[in-house]
Amino acid sequence: MSALIGVDTLIMTVVILLLAASWRLNQKRKYYRNVTTKLPTIFGIPFIGIVHMMLNVNKVYQKIGKVFDNLKASTCCIWVATTPYVLTVDPEVIKHITSSPEFLNKSKDLYTHFQNGVFSGLLVSPAKKWKADRKIINPFFAHNNLLSLIPTFNDKANNVKNKLARLAGQGEQKIFAILKECGLQLSLLTIMDMKLEESSETYTEIVEAFNVFIDHMEKDLLCSWLGLGFLSRTPQYNRILKYIRDLMRSLTKKHLAQQIESEAMNNFVENKQAMIDITIKALRQGIFNENQVDIEGFTMLAASYETSVGATYTCLLMLAMHPEIQERVFQEIRSVFPDGITSVEYDDMKKLPYLDMFISEALRIAPPGPYIGRQTVDDTELYRGVILPKDAQVLIPIYELHRRKELWGPEASHFNPDNFLPENIAKRHPYSYMPFSKGSRNCIGFRYAEISIRIILIHAVRNLKFSTTFKYEDIVYVPRVTLGYKIQPPVSIEARAN
Template identity: 70%
Template structure:
C-alpha cells in the first residue's frame, strides 16, 4: 500500500513539474513574441527545440547553413531547449551588433565554458569591468610595444622552422605538436616575461595541462547546451585547473623575484611592457585585484596560445594542399628575402600582399573562432526596423557561416581562392562580411599580435621549406570546440629548399 502511495506521489509530482515547466515555457514564448513574430523562427520539439543538432558537432555547420536556407533570410531566430537565439549573417546587422554601445556584454550561454574562475577575464567580463581591464593591459598590444617584440617573434619562428626542418624527408608527419610547443613557449615569455626551456619536464607538463584544459572546455560547450555543463567538472578537470592556476601564481612570483641578468630579457623588462608588468602596475594602483592579475594573465596566455597555433597550423596545411598557391607565396617571399633570412622586420610585412591574401583566405575558410555573441541589457534595443529585442536576448554571429554564404562570397564560396582578398574584390564586399577577430570596440584585443606572429612564422617556414600532403581540402571535416579543430588533423610532408 505504501509503495502504491509513493508511486502516486511521484506521478503527481511529475505532472506538477511538467505543468510548471509548460507554464514557464509559455511565459518565455510570450516574452519573446515580438521577436519570433517578426523574424523567421525555427522552433523544433517542445522543451528541446533544435538542441539535438548541437550534439552532432560534425554536422553542426551544415545544420546552421541549412537553417538559414530554410528561413530564407540572413537573420532569424532558433530555439535551443527553452531559449531563443537570434542568429545573423547579415553584414549590416552584424555591424550594428558589434558597434552598438548597448551590446557590449557577451552572450551568456555561448561563453559558459569560460565560467571557471581562470579564463573569465576580458573575454567575458561585463562591459564596465571589461573597459577598465582592457584599458589597463592595452599598452602591451600597442604598435610600439608589438614592434619591440619582433626579436622574440623571429626567434620563435626560427625555432619552429628548425623543428620542422628536422622532420624533412621523413614522409607525412604531425606538425601540429611542433607548432604547439613553440606557441606555448612564446605565449609564456611575451605574456609573463618568463622563459620555460622547451623540452624540459616543466614545459611538457604545462603543454599537456593546457591542452587538457582546452579539451575539457570543449566538452563543456556541448554539455552546457543541454543544461548539463556540471558533468564536465570531473576530478581530472579540477586537478588540471588547479595546476594551471597555481602555475600562473608561481609565474607571477617568479617574475617578481627573478634577478634579470640576460641583456635581451633586461631590455624586454625595462624598456617594454610585458603584460604581467602592466597587470602588476594595475594592481599597485588598485585597478586590479590579485585575482584580476591571475585571471587576465591566464586568459591572455590561453587565448594567444590557442588561436595562434591553430591559425599557423591551418595556414601550413592549406599551403600543403594547394601547391600552386604555395609556389606563388614562396616566390613573393623570396623576392623580399633573396638570401637567408636573418630577421623579419615590420616594414618587410608591408611588401607581401599575396601572403596577406593567402592568410585571409585560409582563415576565412577555417576561422579560429567560429561563433561570437552579444546580449541586450534593456528592453528597448532595436535590432532592425520593427524588431525590438527584450532584455537578455542573445544574438549569435556564426562566423564560419558568414564566411561561406554564397550571397556574400559568390557561388564558389567554399572554394579556396586567395583572389577573394584582392583589393578590387574587398572593395565590392560589405566590410563586415569578414570578421576573423570580431569587430567593433569589443573585438579581439590581441589581433595584431596574432597577425604579426603568424606572418613571421610563415615567412621563415615557406622561405626554407616546402610542404605537401596527400590529404585533400575537400575531405576536411571541421568541428567547433573552443576554437576550430579538425576531426582528422592532416599530416604534412616537408622538404628543405635550396637557397
C-alpha cells in the same frame, strides 16, 4: 496499498513538474513574442528545441548553414532547449550589433565554458568591467610594443622552422603538436615573461597541463550547450585548474618582487615587453588585485596560444593543399629574401601583398573563433520593427558568414586568395569578413596574432615546401575552444635549396 500511494504521488509530482515547466516555457515564449513573430523562427520540439539537430558535432556548422537556407533569411531565431537565440549573417545587422553599446555584453551561454576561475577575464567580463580592464591591458598590444616583440617572434619562428625541417623526407607527419608546443613557448614568454627549457620537468608539466585543460574545455563547451556542464568538471579538471592557478600566482609574486627590487635599485623600466609587467603595475596602483592579475594573464596567454596556433596550422595546411598558391607565396617571399632569412622586420612584411591575401583567405575559410555572441543590456532594436528584450542573446556564426554565396559568390566554399584583391574587397560589405570579430569589443590581440603568424610563415615557406594527400573537400571542421578539425590532416615536408 502504500505502494499504490507511492506511485500515485510520483505520477502527481511528475505532472506538477511538467505543468510548471510548460507554464515557464509559455511565459518565455510570450516574452520573446515580438522577436519570434517578426523573425523566421524554428521552435523545434517543446523543451528540446533543435538540440537533436546539433548532437552530431561533425555536422554542427553545416546544420546552421541549412537553417539560413531553409528559412531563406539572413537573420532568424532558433530555440535550443528552452532558450531562444537570434542568429544573423546580415553584414548590416552585424555592424549594428558589434558597434552598439547595447550589445557590449557577451552571450552568457556561448561562453559558459570560460567561466572556470582562470579563463574569465577580458574575454567574457561584463561591459563595465571590460571597458576599464581593456584600457589597462591595451599598452601591451600597442604598435610600438608589438614591434619590440619582433625579435622574439623571429626566434620562435626559427624554432618552428627547425623542428619542421627535422621531419623533411619522412613522409606525411602530424605537425599540429609541434605548433602547439612552440606557440605555448611564445605565449609564455611574451605574456608571462616565462622562458622554459624544453628539457626541463616544468616544461613537460606545463605542456601536459595545457593539453588536458584545452581538452576539458572542449568537453565543457559541448556539455554546457546542453545544460550539462557539470559533467565535464571532473576531479582531473579541477586538479589542472588548481595547477594553473598556482602557476599564475607564483609568476605574479615573482614579477611583483622583481618590480619592487628594480625600483629600489633605480633601474625600473616603465614599459616592459611582457603583459604581466603591465598588470603588475595595475596591481601596485590598486586597480587590480592578485586574482585579477592571474586571470587576465592566463586569459591572454591561452587566447593568444589557441588563436595563433590554430591559424598557423590552417595556413600551412592550405599551402600544402594548394601547391600553385604555395609556389606563388614562396616566390614572393624569395623576392624579398633572395639570400635567405636572418630576421623578418616589420617593413619586410609590407612588401608581401600576396602573402597577406593568402592569410586573409585562410582566416576566411577557417576563422579561429567560428562564433561570437552578444547579449542585450536593455530592450533594444535589432533593426526596424524588431525589438529584442533585455538579456536576449544574439549569435554571429562567423564560419557561416564567411561562406555565404550572396556575399562571396557561387564558389564561396573554395579556397581563393583572389577574394582579397583590392577590387574584390571594395565590392563587399566590410562586415562580411571578421576573423577576429569587429567593433570595440573585437579581439584585443588580433595584431599580435597577425604579426606572429606572418613571421612564422615567412621563415617556414622560405625554407620548406609542404604537401599532403589529404583532400581539401574532405576537411571536417568541428566546434572546439577555437575552430577545430575532426581529423588533423598530416603534412609532408621537403627542404628547399636556397
